[in-house]
Amino acid sequence: MPGEPTDEEIVRRTIAEKDAFAQLISRYEAKLGRYLERLGVGVREDREDILQNVFIKAYRNLNSFDPALSFSSWIYRIAHNEAMSFFRARRARPQVVLSEDSEFLMSELRDEHADSAGAAERRLSREELSRALAVIDSHYREVLILRFFDDRSYTEISDILQVPLGTVSTLIYRAKRALRAALPKTFSL
Amino acid sequence: MTDTSDQFVERVLNRIKIEGVHPRPRWEFLLKNYLFWAVGALAVALGAVAFSAALFEIENTTWRLYLVTHSDLFSFMLSVVPFLWILALAVFVLIGYFNIRHTKRGYRYPLSLIAIGAVLTSVTLGGALYAGGYGGQIEESIGSFPPFYRPILEQERNWWLNPTKGLLGGVVVSAASSSPLGFVLKDFSGHLWKIDASDLRGIDLTVLARGGMVRIVGVPIAGASASSTIFHACFVFPWRVFGLGAPALTPPIAIFSSSTERILSIARNSECRGIRPYKQLRTLDENGF
Numbered sequence: 001m002p003g004e005p006t007d008e009e010i011v012r013r014t015i016a017e018k019d020a021f022a023q024l025i026s027r028y029e030a031k032l033g034r035y036l037e038r039l040g041v042g043v044r045e046d047r048e049d050i051l052q053n054v055f056i057k058a059y060r061n062l063n064s065f066d067p068a069l070s071f072s073s074w075i076y077r078i079a080h081n082e083a084m085s086f087f088r089a090r091r092a093r094p095q096v097v098l099s100e101d102s103e104f105l106m107s108e109l110r111d112e113h114a115d116s117a118g119a120a121e122r123r124l125s126r127e128e129l130s131r132a133l134a135v136i137d138s139h140y141r142e143v144l145i146l147r148f149f150d151d152r153s154y155t156e157i158s159d160i161l162q163v164p165l166g167t168v169s170t171l172i173y174r175a176k177r178a179l180r181a182a183l184p185k186t187f188s189l
Numbered sequence: 190m191t192d193t194s195d196q197f198v199e200r201v202l203n204r205i206k207i208e209g210v211h212p213r214p215r216w217e218f219l220l221k222n223y224l225f226w227a228v229g230a231l232a233v234a235l236g237a238v239a240f241s242a243a244l245f246e247i248e249n250t251t252w253r254l255y256l257v258t259h260s261d262l263f264s265f266m267l268s269v270v271p272f273l274w275i276l277a278l279a280v281f282v283l284i285g286y287f288n289i290r291h292t293k294r295g296y297r298y299p300l301s302l303i304a305i306g307a308v309l310t311s312v313t314l315g316g317a318l319y320a321g322g323y324g325g326q327i328e329e330s331i332g333s334f335p336p337f338y339r340p341i342l343e344q345e346r347n348w349w350l351n352p353t354k355g356l357l358g359g360v361v362v363s364a365a366s367s368s369p370l371g372f373v374l375k376d377f378s379g380h381l382w383k384i385d386a387s388d389l390r391g392i393d394l395t396v397l398a399r400g401g402m403v404r405i406v407g408v409p410i411a412g413a414s415a416s417s418t419i420f421h422a423c424f425v426f427p428w429r430v431f432g433l434g435a436p437a438l439t440p441p442i443a444i445f446s447s448s449t450e451r452i453l454s455i456a457r458n459s460e461c462r463g464i465r466p467y468k469q470l471r472t473l474d475e476n477g478f
Contacts, residue, residue, distance in 0.1 A: 015212060018205065025198045048197070055201045060210050064218040066293060162296035 007071035025055050032079045038145045039083045040094020050086055054079045073159035080160055096134040105148035132182035140175030147172055222293045229288030233310050236281035238327055240315025243274035245324030246341040248431040256466045258348040273338050282307045322434035346377040352409040355464050357420050361400045364442050372397050385421045388461055393425035400442040402428035408460050423461035424470045
């Protein structure tokens with residue numbers, strides 16, 4: 001919004017004045033909460049614990065934030081790392097439950113599905129998509145969520161997952177292929 | 190969320206206060222980043238050192254005479270392929286790659302670019318070190334430490350300090366006074382040999398007459414005294430050491446007269462024909478070494 005300070009400006013202010021950090025928490029709490037949910041942190045209390053850790057870590061490491069990159073990518077990176085640590089510690093498989101559709105993903109899959117003849121006319125349900133996302137490789141799931149649910153650009157995904165830009169393209173291509181293979185055989189998009 | 194947004198913000202700020210969390214100073218992050226760069230650069234530089242030594246070893250190996258010094262190509266390759274330096278280069282390039290990849294923006298570069306960049310930098314710097322004459326110093330000094338490794342010049346000196354097998358290397362110190370076609374050679378153990386050059390072709394004589402380090406394939410002959418032995422030379426090859434800078438110019442040991450030129454057309458005697466591998470040596474000798 002015009003007149004609102006940018007994330008980078010708030011970071012600078014927070015270094016001098018701790019309470020300014022509240023603005024960043026307010027801006028990212030909901031977004032990161034949804035991101036964690038899509039990654040498969042299914043229990044609300046777990047998500048809140050992870051979120052708290054994300055903001056504490058972000059605060060502790062504020063001076064490592066590189067203003068040449070976006071703050072959003074930086075804090076998403078921290079959230080991503082915390083979620084992965086959570087899954088490792090719990091030795092749990094992510095429970096992917098989508099609370100909204102991604103028309104973007106549907107349209108991408110539709111384009112590539114166009115060649116497939118004989119698919120019965122049936123709308124893909126959110127549950128079916130969630131199940132398919134849950135079974136594919138975690139690298140593929142992460143990149144699909146960032147691209148098609150969080151609307152992140154390739155550069156942002158590169159910064160969040162810390163992989164080269166070219167690798168992001170490859171991952172997205174392979175992830176879509178893996179997702180299509182994991183979807184029910186008969187549905188319309 | 191179980192909290193409203195304001196409550197959540199409050200809880201986080203309280204935790205920051207209670208746990209006494211403070212932003213870590215900027216210099217810590219800068220230092221960490223610089224350390225990754227420094228270790229990465231150091232590893233690539235050490236890779237260059239290893240490459241210069243490998244280059245020195247490869248350049249100073251007498252590939253064309255392997256059948257003279259070894260029974261087969263495999264045993265020769267085992268002795269001369271610079272495994273130590275190739276391994277060191279690979280390890281340092283990997284360390285360099287890992288560190289550069291972990292710098293602040295290292296992940297943005299394609300993996301292949303970092304890997305190829307690290308290898309090319311090591312190879313280019315290593316080539317420059319070799320060209321500057323440091324490859325040999327590195328190979329000889331560092332190479333003397335591992336118990337399983339012997340520097341290439343030391344290996345070559347040992348192979349060519351084997352007169353009973355017909356291999357003799359050393360420095361031509363003078364022309365022999367007693368014979369018009371004789372030279373005196375000091376081998377690598379300091380022993381003096383009288384080289385009987387009567388059976389040599391012009392090209393071999395030229396090498397001997399120039400002086401300096403040479404390799405001689407021939408037949409030892411029992412000498413008159415214990416301190417000096419006669420070696421009947423059949424083939425002579427120059428021994429150039431590459432990668433140690435330009436050799437000092439020395440005046441020639443002997444200058445040919447017209448009488449020595451006749452030797453060009455004379456075939457070697459039967460003594461020389463018995464040496465192994467005669468045919469290949471002749472080809473090498475005639476085509477230039």
